[in-house]
Amino acid sequence: MPPSNKLKIAIIGSGNIGTDLLVKVMRSERMTCTLFAGRNLNSNGMKRAHALGVNISDHGIESIINDTAICDLVFDCSSAHAHREHWATLNRLGKTVIDITPSKLGELCVPAINATQCLATGARNINMITCGGQSSIPIAYAISQVHNDIKYLEVASSIASRSAGPATRYNLDEYIETTQAALQNFTGVGHTKAILILNPANPPIDMQTTIYAKIANPDLPAIQISVAAMVEKLKQYVPGYRLIVPPTLEGGMVMTTIKVQGAGDYLPQYAGNLDIINCAAIAMAELIAQSGSCRVS
Amino acid sequence: MKKKILISDPTLRDGNHAVRHQLNREHFVAYCKAAEAAGVPIVEVGHGNGLGASSVLVGECRLSDEEILSVSRDNLSKSRLGIHVIPGFCTIKNDLSKAVDAGVDVFRIAAHCTEADITDRHIRYIRKAGKEAFGVLMMSHMASAPTLLKEARKMESYGAQTIIIMDSAGAYFPDDVNERISTLVDGLSIPVGFHGHNNLGMAVINSVTAVNAGASMIDATIRGFGAGAGNTQLEVLVAVFERMGIETGIDLYKILDAAEIAQREFNPVAPCISPVSIVSGLAGVFSAFAQQVGQAAKEYKVDPRDIFFALGKRSAVAGQESLIIEVALELAAQNVAKNN
Numbered sequence: 001m002p003p004s005n006k007l008k009i010a011i012i013g014s015g016n017i018g019t020d021l022l023v024k025v026m027r028s029e030r031m032t033c034t035l036f037a038g039r040n041l042n043s044n045g046m047k048r049a050h051a052l053g054v055n056i057s058d059h060g061i062e063s064i065i066n067d068t069a070i071c072d073l074v075f076d077c078s079s080a081h082a083h084r085e086h087w088a089t090l091n092r093l094g095k096t097v098i099d100i101t102p103s104k105l106g107e108l109c110v111p112a113i114n115a116t117q118c119l120a121t122g123a124r125n126i127n128m129i130t131c132g133g134q135s136s137i138p139i140a141y142a143i144s145q146v147h148n149d150i151k152y153l154e155v156a157s158s159i160a161s162r163s164a165g166p167a168t169r170y171n172l173d174e175y176i177e178t179t180q181a182a183l184q185n186f187t188g189v190g191h192t193k194a195i196l197i198l199n200p201a202n203p204p205i206d207m208q209t210t211i212y213a214k215i216a217n218p219d220l221p222a223i224q225i226s227v228a229a230m231v232e233k234l235k236q237y238v239p240g241y242r243l244i245v246p247p248t249l250e251g252g253m254v255m256t257t258i259k260v261q262g263a264g265d266y267l268p269q270y271a272g273n274l275d276i277i278n279c280a281a282i283a284m285a286e287l288i289a290q291s292g293s294c295r296v297s
Numbered sequence: 298m299k300k301k302i303l304i305s306d307p308t309l310r311d312g313n314h315a316v317r318h319q320l321n322r323e324h325f326v327a328y329c330k331a332a333e334a335a336g337v338p339i340v341e342v343g344h345g346n347g348l349g350a351s352s353v354l355v356g357e358c359r360l361s362d363e364e365i366l367s368v369s370r371d372n373l374s375k376s377r378l379g380i381h382v383i384p385g386f387c388t389i390k391n392d393l394s395k396a397v398d399a400g401v402d403v404f405r406i407a408a409h410c411t412e413a414d415i416t417d418r419h420i421r422y423i424r425k426a427g428k429e430a431f432g433v434l435m436m437s438h439m440a441s442a443p444t445l446l447k448e449a450r451k452m453e454s455y456g457a458q459t460i461i462i463m464d465s466a467g468a469y470f471p472d473d474v475n476e477r478i479s480t481l482v483d484g485l486s487i488p489v490g491f492h493g494h495n496n497l498g499m500a501v502i503n504s505v506t507a508v509n510a511g512a513s514m515i516d517a518t519i520r521g522f523g524a525g526a527g528n529t530q531l532e533v534l535v536a537v538f539e540r541m542g543i544e545t546g547i548d549l550y551k552i553l554d555a556a557e558i559a560q561r562e563f564n565p566v567a568p569c570i571s572p573v574s575i576v577s578g579l580a581g582v583f584s585a586f587a588q589q590v591g592q593a594a595k596e597y598k599v600d601p602r603d604i605f606f607a608l609g610k611r612s613a614v615a616g617q618e619s620l621i622i623e624v625a626l627e628l629a630a631q632n633v634a635k636n637n
Contacts, residue, residue, distance in 0.1 A: 156354045158617050169415050173388040193352055196385045200411040201612035210619040212353040
């Protein structure tokens with residue numbers, strides 16, 4: 001695809017998530033990054049983007065307001081709080097936004113479950129929930145397809161301390177509340193709980209998520225088949241997604257553990273948390289690019 | 298003038314670890330009354346991992362947070378009511394705001410010892426609500442004294458009014474405590490506290506060492522009722538401090554009475570330094586893992602000591618209980634391979 005036909009995307013937020021996303025966008029056939037905007041030209045992310053020859057700015061959202069034709073689609077990698085303000089502006093400018101903060105503002109999206117339905121709603125603000133949400137909700141959903149009588153769902157993720165930048169740390173409450181709400185939304189289970197552990201171990205640990213489902217009489221073989229099929233779907237856009245403890249009965253509970261290794265695009269492989277939410281965001285952007293639905297020019 | 302030390306008593310919080318978070322209403326009533334009568338300054342209550350932590354992962358609590366707070370508030374008037382929270386389990390909206398409304402006096406906001414910045418919003422929120430906020434650094438043996446100081450300073454900058462370091466794995470020797478507490482006392486302008494565990498039999502001497510190094514607050518529980526090998530034993534500490542001429546405001550006879558009441562009420566009352574707890578202390582692994590490690594060892598027919606050392610190698614931290622099963626499965630597979 002010649003560059004002029006590629007979907008023009010801007011990334012706001014030059015932290016770990018934004019920079020990892022940039023590397024992924026640059027691999028895409030259908031997208032080109034026309035703006036990488038943050039607040040500090042000396043940050044590691046900015047330096048990386050500059051070295052890659054990408055157009056950078058330290059004026060954040062202002063750089064889109066000042067040159068509205070610069071992009072068709074915006075990846076917001078800032079923070080849940082900043083996204084609220086960003087969306088007000090980007091909505092007015094008619095941009096499509098893929099929101100990688102836990103703001104819970106847009107259409108909740110897990111590509112393995114609702115990619116096409118999400119686009120069919122015509123929503124221009126797509127929320128990618130959280131890294132823990134992207135890793136746990138597909139499993140919880142696969143279980144809920146077998147049992148509509150799950151009493152309680154709990155998901156606990158541990159991630160390497162080094163993979164969690166300042167905005168992620170500041171948004172811990174939003175992470176929990178958004179993951180819990182999205183779990184409810186996708187499975188219909190009323191009582192959900194999300195936990196996030198930052199692990200400082202060195203060498204850093206891979207992202208790992210355990211999903212517990214309380215079910216009166218679990219049909220374990222059927223659950224295992226449903227979960228295995230879902231894992232295959234996820235692997236199509238998150239190559240490092242692995243089932244490490246298949247659905248197992250443990251203390252009257254169905255327990256499943258998965259691990260996500262990243263592609264090592266910006267941070268090393270252990271940062272599966274960055275990888276899974278960004279892979280999900282890229283999968284959605286690719287679909288949008290294919291449909292040509294958000295071209296402004 | 299006599300030296301004064303503030304005692305904070307997490308019997309009804311850390312002790313919940315010892316009974317898989319099954320403390321009931323009567324336990325809270327009986328111990329709150331006993332602690333109040335003895336003049337214990339701060340009584341800390343809740344799930345072992347704090348408010349919002351009741352879960353399959355770390356254990357489901359018999360009572361809801363709301364029930365615990367209301368029964369404790371009803372039975373404490375002179376003693377201040379304290380809680381413990383770990384961001385990542387709790388949120389301001391779900392948990393802290395409710396605790397403020399329930400009349401909690403002292404909020405202890407905790408993080409793993411290198412992750413102080415996750416407490417920023419929670420500490421600020423509590424200060425803004427006009428309540429007392431302490432910063433707690435857990436598993437502090439995993440960080441050097443300068444690192445602890447750097448993290449403690451962050452908490453101080455958010456508004457923490459005291460910093461407590463926890464020896465969650467019971468891994469410290471007195472020299473370790475002396476070095477860390479002195480560094481914090483010299484480098485901070487707020488009081489410093491110590492929370493000990495007894496895996497290697499060092500909890501009381503470590504607490505005394507902390508005081509000699511300048512700590513002005515110590516955590517201790519009745520009969521040592523707490524996670525793993527138990528905490529610093531409160532009635533022992535009060536007696537030792539009396540002998541040292543240190544004032545705690547706690548009545549010796551009445552705290553000894555409280556120990557009798559605890560003996561009657563809690564079952565099992567006193568965690569002992571079991572062989573597995575010793576290994577947990579040596580491996581530097583969170584004491585509260587002991588029960589789940591025991592279960593996994595039985596289920597997968599592996600040596601619990603091997604599980605602890607393997608967890609130690611992986612630097613397992615609180616909240617990573619799911620790792621226990623993974624490690625047990627790996628060890629079981631290794632055993633099968635060895636036998637074939």
